[in-house]
Amino acid sequence: MTLLLTLQGVTKRFGDVPVLKDIDLELSQGTTTVVIGPSGSGKSTLLNCINLLEIPTGGSIRLGERQLRFSPAEKPNPKAILAFRRQTGTVFQGNHLFPHMTALENVMIGPVTARRLTRADAQARAVALLEQVGLGAYRDRYPYQLSGGQQQRVGIARAMSMEPQILLFDEPTSALDPELVGEVLEVMRALSRSGITLIVVTHELEFAGRVADRVLFMDQGMILEDGTPEAVFAHSRQERVRQFVSRLAPGFASPIPAYSI
Amino acid sequence: MAPERFDRIMEIVSMSLLPLLKGTVLYTIPISLLSFALGLVLAWVIALAGLSANAYIRIPARVYVWIIRCTPILVQLFLIFYGLPSFGILLSPFASIVISLTISEAAYSSEIMRAAILSIPRGQWRAGYALGMSGSQNFIRVILPQASRICVPSLGNQFITLFKTSSLAALVTLPDLFGAAKLIAASTFEPMLLYLIAGTYYLVLCSALTIWQSRLERRLGAYQT
Numbered sequence: 217m218t219l220l221l222t223l224q225g226v227t228k229r230f231g232d233v234p235v236l237k238d239i240d241l242e243l244s245q246g247t248t249t250v251v252i253g254p255s256g257s258g259k260s261t262l263l264n265c266i267n268l269l270e271i272p273t274g275g276s277i278r279l280g281e282r283q284l285r286f287s288p289a290e291k292p293n294p295k296a297i298l299a300f301r302r303q304t305g306t307v308f309q310g311n312h313l314f315p316h317m318t319a320l321e322n323v324m325i326g327p328v329t330a331r332r333l334t335r336a337d338a339q340a341r342a343v344a345l346l347e348q349v350g351l352g353a354y355r356d357r358y359p360y361q362l363s364g365g366q367q368q369r370v371g372i373a374r375a376m377s378m379e380p381q382i383l384l385f386d387e388p389t390s391a392l393d394p395e396l397v398g399e400v401l402e403v404m405r406a407l408s409r410s411g412i413t414l415i416v417v418t419h420e421l422e423f424a425g426r427v428a429d430r431v432l433f434m435d436q437g438m439i440l441e442d443g444t445p446e447a448v449f450a451h452s453r454q455e456r457v458r459q460f461v462s463r464l465a466p467g468f469a470s471p472i473p474a475y476s477i
Numbered sequence: 478m479a480p481e482r483f484d485r486i487m488e489i490v491s492m493s494l495l496p497l498l499k500g501t502v503l504y505t506i507p508i509s510l511l512s513f514a515l516g517l518v519l520a521w522v523i524a525l526a527g528l529s530a531n532a533y534i535r536i537p538a539r540v541y542v543w544i545i546r547c548t549p550i551l552v553q554l555f556l557i558f559y560g561l562p563s564f565g566i567l568l569s570p571f572a573s574i575v576i577s578l579t580i581s582e583a584a585y586s587s588e589i590m591r592a593a594i595l596s597i598p599r600g601q602w603r604a605g606y607a608l609g610m611s612g613s614q615n616f617i618r619v620i621l622p623q624a625s626r627i628c629v630p631s632l633g634n635q636f637i638t639l640f641k642t643s644s645l646a647a648l649v650t651l652p653d654l655f656g657a658a659k660l661i662a663a664s665t666f667e668p669m670l671l672y673l674i675a676g677t678y679y680l681v682l683c684s685a686l687t688i689w690q691s692r693l694e695r696r697l698g699a700y701q702t
Contacts, residue, residue: 306607313604
């Protein structure tokens with residue numbers, strides 16, 4: 217499989233506080249990776265360093281053809297950041313749809329402003345994307361006229377509108393009412409099958425178990441466990457991981473360690 | 478009320494009608510509109526400067542707002558009209574009142590604009606950046622449309638306040654709505670009557686502005702957050 221994303225020694229500090237410690241990571245094209253871990257473990261910061269909403273303090277990131285190196289002394293130039301970021305799409309926990317635009321305009325705005333597509337082109341694509349997330353009939357609604365789940369699906373269509381190489385999901389269902397979670401996960405599962413590369417930060421372990429090719433467990437700014445869902449959920453040797461999994465999905469993890477002393 | 482008194486009142490009301498109307502149309506309305514328009518342009522520049530990350534741009538803007546907001550507009554007006562001539566700068570009464578209203582309007586409105594821009598949640602910026610927009614694209618397409626709707630009610634209030642404050646024009650000799658009333662009051666010795674009439678003019682005009690403002694607000698409130 218082709219390597220799509222490579223992180224080497226990526227660190228991020230907020231002031232004196234290290235949030236990411238020397239992260240190494242390689243992701244193949246077309247895979248779905250789920251990142252789990254307790255809050256404050258650096259999951260969201262990891263995503264924000266990949267789309268450069270946060271600029272890493274050190275290390276290097278390669279995505280597709282582009283590579284950026286980071287150092288505390290100087291930030292990469294804004295043009296390089298923009299070009300790099302345009303290869304990514306991000307879905308936020310609180311969807312952050314633009315409230316003054318309809319669903320369709322939300323999905324058109326990126327291509328029209330950042331990629332300079334004509335409005336007609338952008339609209340044709342946006343309509344197709346909204347169809348893809350099952351919201352073709354809702355294109356002229358404003359975000360406040362949509363349910364939380366529909367809003368988040370528009371958020372997914374918007375993230376895909378820039379035709380990113382990788383889609384990043386930052387707890388996409390955490391702010392939703394429980395009965396709305398399913399429709400969003402359904403869209404994500406379909407995406408995962410369509411061959412797009414996804415990184416999903418989530419607490420939905422069941423989703424992870426069914427959809428993920430790979431699960432990362434993060435704790436205190438480090439990747440503590442890395443493997444298939446089965447390996448991480450059921451057979452982890454790390455006490456922290458087992459505790460976390462059993463608290464989040466009691467029936468999911470094996471209650472007894474797979475090994476004994 | 479004695480019939481002579483009643484006749485006198487009617488006479489003064491009817492003779493004051495035209496001068497007050499003239500004062501309104503020739504001075505009060507143009508002064509208000511002009512200073513509001515110029516004030517908004519200046520306010521926009523000051524608001525942006527006040528938000529700048531560059532301290533050499535930001536601090537002068539903040540100092541400007543501080544000084545103008547913390548001194549009476551009447552003092553500013555008198556400095557311009559009575560003070561500047563001693564430096565050889567002679568401004569017409571009309572220019573003086575427009576300049577002083579513009580200066581203070583800019584300070585107050587810039588704060589409204591600055592606050593509106595700051596009130597847009599950080600997530601909106603992040604979403605725009607995540608779509609690959611540059612800072613200025615983000616500002617123009619995402620932040621500004623939302624911020625301007627937030628501004629409208631407060632700026633409407635500003636205009637109503639400005640409209641009334643334009644009566645300071647009378648203190649630099651202009652026969653605006655208030656100035657005209659003042660002149661007639663002085664010549665007829667009927668201050669109570671004249672200032673009541675002038676007050677009624679302001680009340681009617683500002684009520685119309687209030688209605689227009691609430692209509693505008695309703696039209697811009699097409700979406701909710």
